[in-house]
Amino acid sequence: MSRIGKIARLPEQIREQINCRLQDGENGPDIITWLNSSAEVKAALALEFEGREINEVNLTAWRQGGFRDWETQQAVMAEAQRITSEGGELAQTGDGALADKLAVWLVGRYVVATRQLLEKGNGPEAWKLLRELCHDLVALRRGDHGAEWLRLERERVELRKIATERKKEKPEEEDPPLPPMDDEEKERQYRQIFGMEPL
Numbered sequence: 001m002s003r004i005g006k007i008a009r010l011p012e013q014i015r016e017q018i019n020c021r022l023q024d025g026e027n028g029p030d031i032i033t034w035l036n037s038s039a040e041v042k043a044a045l046a047l048e049f050e051g052r053e054i055n056e057v058n059l060t061a062w063r064q065g066g067f068r069d070w071e072t073q074q075a076v077m078a079e080a081q082r083i084t085s086e087g088g089e090l091a092q093t094g095d096g097a098l099a100d101k102l103a104v105w106l107v108g109r110y111v112v113a114t115r116q117l118l119e120k121g122n123g124p125e126a127w128k129l130l131r132e133l134c135h136d137l138v139a140l141r142r143g144d145h146g147a148e149w150l151r152l153e154r155e156r157v158e159l160r161k162i163a164t165e166r167k168k169e170k171p172e173e174e175d176p177p178l179p180p181m182d183d184e185e186k187e188r189q190y191r192q193i194f195g196m197e198p199l
Contacts, residue, residue: 007062
């Protein structure tokens with residue numbers, strides 16, 4: 001949501017510093033003194049607010065709006081980093097079936113959701129959510145199996161391609177022609193084939 005107060009109109013790096021100071025528990029009057037002594041803040045206030053300084057009301061409004069939004073965003077980002085890290089660890093423990101990053105992220109989200117279910121206990125709502133998670137997990141595993149089948153099929157096609165190329169490079173050699181036989185050798189072979197006494 002776009003905010004319109006004095007602090008909301010300050011440059012982003014200053015708002016970030018304000019948020020960090022609030023998060024660290026710095027008191028309001030010290031933050032206000034720091035802000036009103038900054039040349040960059042003075043320039044922004046002169047441009048949009050006729051140079052009126054930031055006061056306690058402005059900081060309180062920011063603390064209840066922009067700062068809360070920032071805290072929520074920080075929590076979401078921390079959770080996303082944790083889930084991504086867990087997903088990466090899960091992918092490393094497997095045999096590559098979860099190579100796609102989205103699948104890894106989803107697995108991480110399911111881990112978080114399962115933890116939340118465990119915290120809720122064994123009530124009917126928790127069991128309902130658990131059944132939904134199981135349904136989703138089955139679909140995810142089906143996708144993993146399909147990806148593994150596709151990988152094996154690609155390997156088969158590649159092996160066939162290699163075999164075909166080798167055949168093209170080295171056509172099968174024909175048997176060398178037999179040396180010519182004289183009449184005596186022909187007679188001997190003929191008698192041997194038909195089981196007749198040699199001459």
